Amino acid sequence: MGFSRLLTADKSPVMDARPAEIVKFDNVGLRYGTDPEVLSDVSFTLFPGSFYFLTGASGAGKTSLLKLLYLAQRPSRGSIRMFGKDVITSPRSSLPDFRRRLGVVFQNFRLVQHLSAFDNVALPLRLAGTDEGKVQRSVTDMMEWVGLSHRMQALPQTMSGGEQQRVAIARAVIARPQVLIADEPTGNVDPEMALKLLRLFEALNNRVGTTVIVATHDVHLLKKVPESLIMRLNKGRLSDPTGALRYPPAPKPKPKTQKSGASK
Amino acid sequence: MSTHPLLEEGADAPAAGSEPTRSAEANLSPPTKLSGPIPWVIAILIALVVIAAAGGLSLRNLAENARADLADAVTVQIIEADPNERDIQAEAASSALSAHPLVTSVRQVPQDELEELLKPWLGEGAASDNVPIPALIDVELSRRASAEELAALQSVLDGALEPLGGGARVDAQSQWLRPVYDALSALQYLALALIILVSMATAAAVWLASRSAFANHRETVEIIHLLGGTDAQVTRVFERPVIREAAFGAFIGLVIGLAAVWLLGRQFASLDSGMVGGGGLDLTDWLIIAAIPVGGVLLAVITGRITIGHALKSML
Numbered sequence: 001m002g003f004s005r006l007l008t009a010d011k012s013p014v015m016d017a018r019p020a021e022i023v024k025f026d027n028v029g030l031r032y033g034t035d036p037e038v039l040s041d042v043s044f045t046l047f048p049g050s051f052y053f054l055t056g057a058s059g060a061g062k063t064s065l066l067k068l069l070y071l072a073q074r075p076s077r078g079s080i081r082m083f084g085k086d087v088i089t090s091p092r093s094s095l096p097d098f099r100r101r102l103g104v105v106f107q108n109f110r111l112v113q114h115l116s117a118f119d120n121v122a123l124p125l126r127l128a129g130t131d132e133g134k135v136q137r138s139v140t141d142m143m144e145w146v147g148l149s150h151r152m153q154a155l156p157q158t159m160s161g162g163e164q165q166r167v168a169i170a171r172a173v174i175a176r177p178q179v180l181i182a183d184e185p186t187g188n189v190d191p192e193m194a195l196k197l198l199r200l201f202e203a204l205n206n207r208v209g210t211t212v213i214v215a216t217h218d219v220h221l222l223k224k225v226p227e228s229l230i231m232r233l234n235k236g237r238l239s240d241p242t243g244a245l246r247y248p249p250a251p252k253p254k255p256k257t258q259k260s261g262a263s264k
Numbered sequence: 265m266s267t268h269p270l271l272e273e274g275a276d277a278p279a280a281g282s283e284p285t286r287s288a289e290a291n292l293s294p295p296t297k298l299s300g301p302i303p304w305v306i307a308i309l310i311a312l313v314v315i316a317a318a319g320g321l322s323l324r325n326l327a328e329n330a331r332a333d334l335a336d337a338v339t340v341q342i343i344e345a346d347p348n349e350r351d352i353q354a355e356a357a358s359s360a361l362s363a364h365p366l367v368t369s370v371r372q373v374p375q376d377e378l379e380e381l382l383k384p385w386l387g388e389g390a391a392s393d394n395v396p397i398p399a400l401i402d403v404e405l406s407r408r409a410s411a412e413e414l415a416a417l418q419s420v421l422d423g424a425l426e427p428l429g430g431g432a433r434v435d436a437q438s439q440w441l442r443p444v445y446d447a448l449s450a451l452q453y454l455a456l457a458l459i460i461l462v463s464m465a466t467a468a469a470v471w472l473a474s475r476s477a478f479a480n481h482r483e484t485v486e487i488i489h490l491l492g493g494t495d496a497q498v499t500r501v502f503e504r505p506v507i508r509e510a511a512f513g514a515f516i517g518l519v520i521g522l523a524a525v526w527l528l529g530r531q532f533a534s535l536d537s538g539m540v541g542g543g544g545l546d547l548t549d550w551l552i553i554a555a556i557p558v559g560g561v562l563l564a565v566i567t568g569r570i571t572i573g574h575a576l577k578s579m580l
Contacts, residue, residue, distance in 0.1 A: 072490055074580055093495070095580070100492035112484050127493045171491075 021045045021081070022179060022211050023069065028078030030064055037076070038064045039236045046179070046213065051205045053222050054215040056233035062215040063107060063183055065233065069213065070104045070181050071095055083178070100128050103177030103210075105185040109168040111156040117167045118143060118152040124175040142170045145200075147193075161188040169197055173204055180204060180212045186221065198224055302473040306513025307520060309466045310560045313459050314521025314553055315528075320455030321549040327448040330441065336408050339435045340401040340421065347396075353430040354399040360424035366405050366413060373400040409436065463563060470564040474506055474571035486579070495576045503568050510564030514557030522553070 023046040030039040039061045046052065056062050067073040068080065071087065080087045082098055090098070103124070111120045118139055125135045143149050146166040156164055165188045172180060180201060186194035202225060204210040214221070222230060232239045340357055344350035354372055361370045378397050386395060409417070414436055421432040478485065481502070488498055529544075545553075 070490060071580065072486070092577075092580070096489075096492045096494045099490060102492075104490060110483070110487050110490075112487055114484075123488070124491045127488065127491055127497060 020047075022048045022083060024079075024081040025068070026079045026081075028068065028075045028080060030061075030068060030073065031076045037236055039068070039075075042078070042236075042238045044231060044238060044240070046211050048178075048211055049205065049209040050211055051202065051225055051228040052211075052213040052231055053225070053228050054213055054231045054233065055217060055219070055222070057217065060233040061236040062217075062233055064236075065238075066104075066181055066183050066213075066215055069179075070102050071099055100124070100175070101178040103172035103175065103180040105165075105168050105172045105180075105182035107183040107187075109156070109164045111164055111167055111171075113156055116153045116155060117148060117159065117163075120156065120167055121170045121174055123171060128175060130175075138174060139170075142174050146170045146197075162190065162193065165189055166193070166197070169200070173200065176204065176208050177210060180210050182212070182214045184216055185214060186216070186218070194221075195224065201225075300509070302469060303509045303513035303516070305469045306466060306510055306560065306564065307516035309462050309469065310514045310517025310557055311520035311524065312462045313466075313556050313560070314518060315524050316455045316458040316462065317553055317556060318521070318525040318545065318549075319528075320452050320459070321545055321552065323448050323452050323455065325544060325546070325549070327445055327452075331445065336405045338403045338405065338409065338414065338417070340403055341433045341435060342399040342401070342425075342430065343396075343433070344399070344430055345396040349428075349430065350396075350399050353425050353428050353432070354401060356424050356428060357421055357432050358401055360420050361401065361403055361417070364417065364420055366407075366409060366417070367403055368406050369404045371402045373402060466560060467563055467567045470506065470510065470567040471571050473509070474502070474568040475575065477502060477505060478572055478575045485576070489579060495573065498576060499569055499572045502572050503565055506564055506568035507561060510561045510568075511557075514560040514564075517560070518554075518557045521556075525553075 025042050025044050028039060028042040029037050031037045042065065054062050054065065064073070068075055074088065083101060085094075085098075087095075087098060111117075112123065115123070121142055122135050122139045125138065126132075130138075140149070140152070143152050146169065148163060148166055148170070151159060151163060154163075156167070159167070165185065169182070169185055172182065182201070185201075186197055189197065198221065201212050201214065205212045216222075222228065340361065342350060342353050342357060344353055358370045358372055361367050375397075378400060382397065403417075414434055418432075418434045421434065425432055485498055485502075488501065493501075
């Protein structure tokens with residue numbers, strides 16, 4: 001399945017045609033209150049169907065940058081465009097349309113505590129008004145795939161950190177988002193599950209055309225996805241070690257919306 | 265490693281509709297804690313409104329019935345120490361009144377009845393010849409008399425009794441009961457003010473409850489927002505527990521209020537007073553009282569919706 005088909009299936013009014021860039025930050029700065037900026041002059045462009053790693057030491061501003069990406073925070077300055085529209089000047093009522101195109105794996109999972117694992121995973125679909133029969137089928141399949149079919153009715157507080165992380169990842173990908181944003185998504189799972197989840201992200205990236213951005217400080221993880229691009233944050237400033245984030249971009253990213261012959 | 269079926273070639277993406285079903289949203293609602301203080305606060309407030317409303321409606325009925333009874337009636341008083349003279353003057357007055365076109369009936373209050381009326385104040389002495397008791401004539405008019413018509417009635421009586429050397433006084437019952445009517449009106453306004461104040465207190469309680477619920481579930485609200493939930497969806501999710509708590513509280517309040525009204529009604533009924541008997545509630549009154557909990561729930565829903573709406577505006 002290609003990116004164009006995903007667009008065809010989604011009738012949201014936010015994007016009327018395939019954009020050349022899916023996310024564009026231009027001189028973005030972020031400060032909390034009167035504190036010094038945690039992000040300064042951040043400019044980059046994310047292209048459809050690309051796989052990005054966001055690295056940097058603790059406190060470098062990775063989570064702050066991701067918060068801007070998944071629209072939990074407004075920047076103090078600069079502009080952010082998503083799906084061809086300016087997010088900053090868009091009315092607040094249009095933000096849900098943007099957010100429904102994003103899948104987010106939060107650093108601390110952020111599962112709804114009074115909902116079962118099944119209902120947590122079903123949340124994006126139900127909020128989007130998906131037919132309940134399809135919700136049941138999709139979520140059941142997804143829970144099985146992440147190895148939690150026996151824990152579907154479990155409440156988050158009764159689940160281990162690894163289980164909660166898998167629920168969070170399942171919730172992020174269940175609606176096949178156009179952009180998947182993951183904050184340390186493999187931090188609480190064993191290496192085997194970490195690899196499996198990374199392969200899921202790659203499959204989304206390759207088969208569905210989802211743009212993936214994974215924040216991690218695990219340098220070993222970067223090597224697992226050879227085609228990935230790397231953004232590095234250092235004290236709130238973004239560097240571009242691969243050169244692929246320049247506009248127009250360097251050879252990467254190459255189009256990934258073609259059909260792939262085999263699963264990874 | 266296999267790929268999730270969702271990612272297989274040709275797999276359909278879960279189709280997105282425009283709005284989720286209400287049952288799907290119901291799944292998102294935080295659990296309702298009916299054991300918390302808010303339903304009981306609402307119950308107490310609704311009970312107070314029911315009691316105040318029942319009291320106000322009862323007072324209104326009482327005043328209206330009393331007015332209807334007394335507005336078209338006057339009492340003629342003949343003050344004469346000599347019982348024989350008094351009887352003669354009373355007869356003459358009755359005859360003169362009966363001939364008047366405004367008068368529909370004339371009844372001279374019997375001596376026994378007068379003594380019975382005065383017994384609570386004068387004791388057995390009321391029946392003694394040593395205590396002169398004026399003759400009373402109940403006069404019913406065809407309609408409410410104006411001040412000029414009452415003066416004309418007085419002239420008729422003066423004309424009839426002057427040759428006999430006596431005199432009579434016309435008392436419009438509605439006149440001497442005016443302070444009572446004024447007091448009843450004041451009590452009705454008091455009941456109305458009480459209803460307004462308690463309604464405001466109910467709104468304040470729901471406002472606090474909604475804010476508290478919103479603060480307690482802020483994390484859930486943020487998650488729903490970040491996953492693409494709209495303000496309307498979040499509001500609906502959070503107004504459900506408010507409705508449940510308010511409905512529960514309103515029902516309990518209605519039961520408590522009705523029980524109190526019933527007990528008060530029994531107490532007043534045992535007074536066996538003619539005036540209090542006019543304060544009963546009719547079907548319309550009971551329907552108004554039954555609508556109070558519905559109004560309470562509506563008030564809670566509107567307050568909750570406004571509160572949550574304001575809180576959401578502070579979020580991105």
